[in-house]
Amino acid sequence: MCFTIVTYTDWWCGYRQRTGRHRVDCNRRSCRLSDVHGDREDVHNCRVECTGRTAEDQHLIMERRRIVCGDCRMAGRGRREHPGAATLTTNGAQNGANGQINYQHLVAPGERLDDLDL
Numbered sequence: 001m002c003f004t005i006v007t008y009t010d011w012w013c014g015y016r017q018r019t020g021r022h023r024v025d026c027n028r029r030s031c032r033l034s035d036v037h038g039d040r041e042d043v044h045n046c047r048v049e050c051t052g053r054t055a056e057d058q059h060l061i062m063e064r065r066r067i068v069c070g071d072c073r074m075a076g077r078g079r080r081e082h083p084g085a086a087t088l089t090t091n092g093a094q095n096g097a098n099g100q101i102n103y104q105h106l107v108a109p110g111e112r113l114d115d116l117d118l
Helices: 035-039 070-075 085-090
Strands: 003-010 016-024 058-064 103-105
Parallel strands (some): 003 058
Antiparallel strands (some): 003 016
């Protein structure tokens, strides 16, 4: 199944900025959403043999900035002072609890998420 990667940047103030959407093609000939499906030369019953659903979007935090976002800088706010940032961490939405988005952090080799001081 094809899916979409949604990328984000986390700012020091707690703001999570969406930076892009990237379609990932599964390259399966039986997937109607894949680019290679259109290359099929065989006669087939597409309604029966092929799928057309996407897998769940994957949400990746690609960057972590150790500065506050532009809005917080202009308002004089500091670390974890972005409006709504406390709600994200206290309600567990950041970790995918209660049906919220399950964000994943990309971490460099040898780096631990606990050491990043988010």
